[in-house]
Amino acid sequence: MRSLHDHLGLASFGKRQEPDLCDPDQAAGLLLGKSWEELGTVGAAEWGALFGPFGEDGEPIPYDELPLVVAVRDDRPAHANFEIRSADGARHRVEASAFPIQTTHGSRGAIAVFWPADPNDSWG
Numbered sequence: 001m002r003s004l005h006d007h008l009g010l011a012s013f014g015k016r017q018e019p020d021l022c023d024p025d026q027a028a029g030l031l032l033g034k035s036w037e038e039l040g041t042v043g044a045a046e047w048g049a050l051f052g053p054f055g056e057d058g059e060p061i062p063y064d065e066l067p068l069v070v071a072v073r074d075d076r077p078a079h080a081n082f083e084i085r086s087a088d089g090a091r092h093r094v095e096a097s098a099f100p101i102q103t104t105h106g107s108r109g110a111i112a113v114f115w116p117a118d119p120n121d122s123w124g
Contacts, residue, residue, distance in 0.1 A: 028114075031094075033087030053082040054091070067098035071110035075100045081117055093117040 029035040032051060053061045061082055063069060070078035077099040083091045098112035 031086060031092060052084045055082060067096050068110050068112040071098035071100045092121055
């Protein structure tokens with residue numbers, strides 16, 4: 001899955017059905033302030049503590065409501081607009097779309113792409 005989202009040209013994350021882990025690509029690393037090599041594969045609890053995401057009220061968005069999770073769990077595309085926090089504490093409003101994928105070997109997961117909701121927001 002990493003080779004797919006490394007070539008998209010958008011910030012993206014991959015998620016396998018099991019275990020409950022998320023793999024960011026290089027563009028996502030620019031936004032987050034941590035490269036994939038620094039961050040590695042991250043579990044949901046650690047991810048939320050480091051980066052969010054947060055709703056318009058500033059509260060964390062429940063894990064089960066995230067587009068990437070919905071795409072894997074419900075086997076359907078999902079979209080949302082929310083804030084994430086980079087490693088330096090800066091907050092960025094993003095749009096995110098996720099869609100389910102299945103390999104020819106039968107493994108399932110999803111990929112989410114995201115971009116700045118504000119076109120003037122610079123990620124690096």
